Amino acid sequence: MTLLRERITIVGASLAGYWAAETLRRDGFEGLISLVGDEQHEPYDRPPLSKKYLAGDVRRDQLALGDVDKLDALDLDLRLGQRATGLDVASQLLEVNGVSESYDGLILATGARCRTLPSTDGVMGVHTLRTLDDAEAIRTALQDGAEQMVVVGAGFVGAEVAATAVNSGMLVTMVEALEAPFSRVLGQEMGMVLADLHRSHGVDLRTGVGVDEVLTAPTRSGGDRVVGVRLVDGTEVSADLLVAGIGVIPNVDWMEGSGLDLVDGVVCDATCLAAPNVVAAGDVARWFNVRYGESMRVEHWDNAVQQGAHAARRLLQTDEEAQPFNPVPWFWSDQYDRKVQLAGRSSPDADVRVMTGSVDEHRFVAFYGHEGRFLGALGMNRPRHVMQSKGLLEQDVSWDEALAFAAEWD
Amino acid sequence: MRVLVDFDLCESNAICMQIAPDIFEVRDDDFLYILNDTPGDERRVVLEESVQRCPKQAISLQE
Ligand SMILES: Cc1cc2nc3c(=O)[nH]c(=O)nc-3n(C[C@H](O)[C@H](O)[C@H](O)COP(=O)(O)OP(=O)(O)OC[C@H]3O[C@@H](n4cnc5c(N)ncnc54)[C@H](O)[C@@H]3O)c2cc1C
Numbered sequence: 001m002t003l004l005r006e007r008i009t010i011v012g013a014s015l016a017g018y019w020a021a022e023t024l025r026r027d028g029f030e031g032l033i034s035l036v037g038d039e040q041h042e043p044y045d046r047p048p049l050s051k052k053y054l055a056g057d058v059r060r061d062q063l064a065l066g067d068v069d070k071l072d073a074l075d076l077d078l079r080l081g082q083r084a085t086g087l088d089v090a091s092q093l094l095e096v097n098g099v100s101e102s103y104d105g106l107i108l109a110t111g112a113r114c115r116t117l118p119s120t121d122g123v124m125g126v127h128t129l130r131t132l133d134d135a136e137a138i139r140t141a142l143q144d145g146a147e148q149m150v151v152v153g154a155g156f157v158g159a160e161v162a163a164t165a166v167n168s169g170m171l172v173t174m175v176e177a178l179e180a181p182f183s184r185v186l187g188q189e190m191g192m193v194l195a196d197l198h199r200s201h202g203v204d205l206r207t208g209v210g211v212d213e214v215l216t217a218p219t220r221s222g223g224d225r226v227v228g229v230r231l232v233d234g235t236e237v238s239a240d241l242l243v244a245g246i247g248v249i250p251n252v253d254w255m256e257g258s259g260l261d262l263v264d265g266v267v268c269d270a271t272c273l274a275a276p277n278v279v280a281a282g283d284v285a286r287w288f289n290v291r292y293g294e295s296m297r298v299e300h301w302d303n304a305v306q307q308g309a310h311a312a313r314r315l316l317q318t319d320e321e322a323q324p325f326n327p328v329p330w331f332w333s334d335q336y337d338r339k340v341q342l343a344g345r346s347s348p349d350a351d352v353r354v355m356t357g358s359v360d361e362h363r364f365v366a367f368y369g370h371e372g373r374f375l376g377a378l379g380m381n382r383p384r385h386v387m388q389s390k391g392l393l394e395q396d397v398s399w400d401e402a403l404a405f406a407a408e409w410d
Numbered sequence: 411m412r413v414l415v416d417f418d419l420c421e422s423n424a425i426c427m428q429i430a431p432d433i434f435e436v437r438d439d440d441f442l443y444i445l446n447d448t449p450g451d452e453r454r455v456v457l458e459e460s461v462q463r464c465p466k467q468a469i470s471l472q473e
């Protein structure tokens with residue numbers, strides 16, 4: 001049985017939204033698909049923004065998700081530069097730019113936005129990186145001869161920006177409040193390996209010390225411009241460019257009062273359903289992953305693609321047909337000439353073992369295990385092994401089985 | 411059906427290899443190799459999935 005729907009609206013015209021639209025058509029939905037997004041740009045890919053696009057190695061048109069022909073073929077009611085401003089799921093009414101409209105099915109894919117440093121609004125030279133416009137601004141600053149960059153927060157996007165800036169000859173300081181950088185995602189030991197990679201490329205990485213104040217000086221045109229930061233230990237770092245990579249906030253504000261459960265994202269069931277005829281996907285979605293028996297929100301590229309597709313299918317299915325969305329999370333990050341990939345997850349108390357290659361050469365695969373369970377695999381420049389490990393994680397093999405499998409490598 | 415990879419775009423992250431190990435292989439030199447560029451129609455579904463999931467949109471199928 002298929003459900004009768006004539007009009008499906010997708011809010012958020014980015015990765016999850018695009019793949020939701022593509023999947024609806026692929027699965028034979030012939031009704032109206034409205035894709036509403038508040039950015040002016042046609043759907044584009046974010047990962048290059050901190051990497052090749054920032055470095056000037058790819059052009060803007062190469063960022064497009066699906067080429068023009070493909071976008072045309074999807075036959076969408078594409079409404080760019082329009083913002084969803086309200087929602088009422090009981091009456092199935094969405095408000096776009098203040099005007100109410102109805103839907104038969106709704107896909108929420110509004111992603112996330114960057115956290116910002118307090119009292120830096122309007123300060124020249126202070127940036128975050130989420131959108132093409134953000135990347136454009138940082139790229140312009142690089143081209144205009146900025147010499148010293150400070151990256152606040154050692155997260156993955158910040159680390160990629162640092163790597164790109166170092167490669168273009170800038171002096172880069174990275175400041176991380178945690179003692180062990182990257183440890184939230186990679187665990188202490190492997191976080192230090194990544195920290196070492198940055199130090200070996202000349203990044204001045206300060207850990208265990210937060211930023212106390214962003215230092216500014218007045219400009220001739222009347223505004224303020226960043227000149228550095230003072231750290232909580234009193235030291236000052238000068239900079240003419242500051243990039244804050246201190247995490248993101250899911251874009252759910254506009255859904256307040258909609259009747260949806262909003263807790264650090266749109267809360268969904270195991271199938272990505274948030275309310276009758278409403279699904280969510282990508283960075284904004286918090287769903288119950290039955291594989292882990294936990295509710296989670298994942299901020300990775302592959303998750304947005306997979307969940308966008310899954311959520312779209314969910315809308316076309318009855319409750320009986322619906323399948324749980326239970327992926328093993330996976331992401332990659334390119335820093336310098338290294339490809340870092342993590343399949344599964346680390347855990348603070350995990351047993352960490354290097355299974356192949358050498359940590360010192362920054363070319364290896366490490367496994368995370370805990371209490372007999374195989375949790376995750378981290379690779380640097382070992383994509384094949386990481387992907388094989390991802391397969392093992394999907395089969396839920398035990399720690400011993402995973403170790404035995406990897407013993408065959410090399 | 412012919413499998414094409416734009417090697418200028420490919421970043422050897424081996425996603426396609428996880429989906430269709432009989433067709434794609436990333437070797438220890440970090441390059442992607444196509445093991446079989448004219449697979450039978452029974453592989454169409456997995457190949458379409460590879461096309462979709464390649465983050466670089468490097469794979470295409472030619473009839
Ligand atoms: C610089 C950068 C580099 C990255 N690199 C990697 C990487 O190497 N590997 C990896 O796995 N992941 C990476 N990611 C993460 C990945 O890009 C995200 O997980 C992905 O973009 C999430 O897609 P999404 O569609 O859920 O949300 P988003 O891409 O955030 O898109 C949401 C869209 O909705 C719009 N929107 C928000 N509110 C409204 C509203 N009320 N009305 C209308 N539209 C609205 C937003 O403007 C945006 O266009 C990177 C992200 C960034 C920013």
Ligand code: SF4
Nearest residue numbers: 420421423424426464
């Ligand atoms: S998925 Fe795409 S980028 Fe990755 S190895 Fe395959 S072809 Fe290359």
